[in-house]
Amino acid sequence: MRGWQHMNYAEVIEFVKKKTAETDRPNPYPFRNRFEHIMRVYRWAIRLQAKLGGNLDVIVLSALLHDVGWDEKRPHEEVSAEIAVEYLDSIEMDPETIKRVGEIILLHNDKDSEKDLSLECKIVMDADLLDEVGALGIMWDCMATALDDEASYKRAYYRIKEYYRINKPKIRRCKTDAGRAEYTKRMQAIEAYIYQLEKELF
Numbered sequence: 001m002r003g004w005q006h007m008n009y010a011e012v013i014e015f016v017k018k019k020t021a022e023t024d025r026p027n028p029y030p031f032r033n034r035f036e037h038i039m040r041v042y043r044w045a046i047r048l049q050a051k052l053g054g055n056l057d058v059i060v061l062s063a064l065l066h067d068v069g070w071d072e073k074r075p076h077e078e079v080s081a082e083i084a085v086e087y088l089d090s091i092e093m094d095p096e097t098i099k100r101v102g103e104i105i106l107l108h109n110d111k112d113s114e115k116d117l118s119l120e121c122k123i124v125m126d127a128d129l130l131d132e133v134g135a136l137g138i139m140w141d142c143m144a145t146a147l148d149d150e151a152s153y154k155r156a157y158y159r160i161k162e163y164y165r166i167n168k169p170k171i172r173r174c175k176t177d178a179g180r181a182e183y184t185k186r187m188q189a190i191e192a193y194i195y196q197l198e199k200e201l202f
Helices: 009-022 034-052 056-065 076-090 095-107 119-130 135-146 153-173 177-201
Strands: none
Touching: 009 034, 009 056, 034 056, 034 119, 034 177, 056 076, 056 095, 056 119, 076 095, 095 119, 119 153, 119 177, 135 153, 135 177, 153 177
């Protein structure tokens, strides 16, 4: 049986890149890319694991495969879990790792879950939650506003302020102290940006 120590991260990443291209979900924002999202979650999962511990193999595989599938008629976490289990089985990953990765992917989208989650699951959920908030969230708001018929700095400002209002309470969804600390830093960065923008705009 093939062990993780003989496995190349690049192999999994290549599989994910190919699969997400085959099963791309509809997106009103052309600048958003599911594969790029997955890679950012993967990198944040590694950073959180370095602080918190947990089984790196399970965390990395779960992060890389968490959004690999899409179907308009079924929850993406179910489709992604099925694809992940089938893929990991095809490369002869050990059954226990396959089981744990499948379970995490099934749960990852339930950010308000109060279940007794494993540390690995908490890390993957926090890494996913952290993506596209903070500086990247501001960029999203500006680029989305630029697609509007009547784009302006003020419209971007109001959008940034509105999404800050919506996202700030979501810190309650963070499952780890490290995730909460990072989320807090990002909200503070947006607050500072809004404050400076107000001084320049009004």
